[in-house]
Amino acid sequence: MEMPRNLFKQRLAMHQWQVGLFVCMASAYSMEILAGTGFDWLVIDAEHSPNHPASAMAQLQAAAPYPVQLLVRPMSHDPALIKQYLDAGAQTLLVPLVDDAAQAVALVRALRYPPEGIRGVAASLARAARWNGVKDYVKHANAEVCLVVQVETRLGLENLDSILAVDGVDAVFIGPADLAASLGHLGESGHPVVRAAIEDTLRRIRASGKAAGVFVTDPELAATYHSLGASFVAVGADASLLSNAALKAAAAFRDN
Ligand code: 3PY
Ligand code: MG
Numbered sequence: 001m002e003m004p005r006n007l008f009k010q011r012l013a014m015h016q017w018q019v020g021l022f023v024c025m026a027s028a029y030s031m032e033i034l035a036g037t038g039f040d041w042l043v044i045d046a047e048h049s050p051n052h053p054a055s056a057m058a059q060l061q062a063a064a065p066y067p068v069q070l071l072v073r074p075m076s077h078d079p080a081l082i083k084q085y086l087d088a089g090a091q092t093l094l095v096p097l098v099d100d101a102a103q104a105v106a107l108v109r110a111l112r113y114p115p116e117g118i119r120g121v122a123a124s125l126a127r128a129a130r131w132n133g134v135k136d137y138v139k140h141a142n143a144e145v146c147l148v149v150q151v152e153t154r155l156g157l158e159n160l161d162s163i164l165a166v167d168g169v170d171a172v173f174i175g176p177a178d179l180a181a182s183l184g185h186l187g188e189s190g191h192p193v194v195r196a197a198i199e200d201t202l203r204r205i206r207a208s209g210k211a212a213g214v215f216v217t218d219p220e221l222a223a224t225y226h227s228l229g230a231s232f233v234a235v236g237a238d239a240s241l242l243s244n245a246a247l248k249a250a251a252a253f254r255d256n
Helices: 007-013 028-035 053-063 079-088 101-111 137-144 154-158 160-164 176-182 192-208 219-228 238-254
Strands: 018-023 041-045 069-073 092-095 146-151 171-174 211-215 230-237
Touching (some): 007 230, 028 041, 028 053, 041 053, 041 230, 053 069, 079 092, 092 101, 101 146, 101 160, 146 154, 146 160, 154 160, 160 171, 160 192, 171 192, 171 230, 176 192, 176 211, 192 211, 192 219, 219 230, 230 238
Parallel strands (some): 018 041, 018 230, 041 069, 092 146, 146 171, 171 211, 211 230
């Protein structure tokens, strides 16, 4: 088998518009439903959702036959955990709470085999290599991994330029919820101070030549962010879609 190419990474490099969704339900079954709905990318959330490498791998397998790009968001920067997600078959990692260039450099190294990095090698044990079935997996792996760092704190904003200068960081994704909290507006992602910070940050990311992304649920605001340089957006989460649809269905019949 040939090395699977990372289309998400290729499209980031071209600043092509890509619409995504957070996948929190920790279920291969609901992942398969989502995989066929037309999103460009889906991110398996293991930061705030009850996922781990085995549940993420089951979801990667469920989505594999569908034309959608899969990302994983690990709960920490731990290189051992990152290695497990990569070996399970994730090629793109969305890493939360990246505050400075040293953390970004360490993440670049965690994603790559030596000499560029420190990723441990065991292609015969890894689904990513189809247990040695992918031709020259270890030679191609570094070129296909993709690192998206989340900048979502005051400190991250202060260090944005040096984070953007790190070779191997493919894109920066802004998390409005954490950013609002860090800027003193917990629970107010739409606060004007937070909005202004997001807009300024999108412009700066785009000006650096790297791809800019953000979580945004309002289509008009997403269009504004697109015009400011965002090329990939997460527009919601499966748990919220299910909850909202269920609330609506229950309310529609309650008073019959
Ligand atoms: C945040 O908003 O903090 C996120 O990480 C995702 O949008
Ligand atoms: Mg966050």
